[in-house]
Amino acid sequence: MGLGGCILLMAAGAILAFATDWHMPGVNVHLVGVILMLVGLIGVAAFSGIARRRRVVVPPPTTVVEDERHHRHHHGGDGYSDGYGV
Template sequence: MGLGGCIILIAAGAILSFATDWHMEGVNLDLVGVILMIVGLIGVVTFSSVARRRRVVVPPSTPVIEEERHHYHDGYGR
């Protein structure tokens, strides 16, 4: 779930909790709204931490200079 999905969950939860006065038998819509907002917030925090880790720029390391090794194949073993 991306950042947009998390924001939609928060918005839907806020609408259910604060903007509706529906009463359904067996379902507490205020509680469902709070649960959706909490899940959305957890998603935003998780998404932000993952995105922050991906943006970390590792400084370049010291280049390794390999020496050229000359291998003479004259037919004789050393």
């Protein structure tokens, strides 16, 4: 369940707990609303904890210093004249 589902549970629970006057035999609608709000709150806390751990910290860019000896061509007769055999 995502963050939206948790918020939806909290909203439905608040409606049942505070904005209704239904009386169903064997069911305490206000208690069901409070339970839904608590489950939604626990879900939001769990979701935010997981999302906090998943954040990727990108290190600052580093400066690349190229070494000149890798760019010089070796002109020997050994077949590595393109610089890969240095």
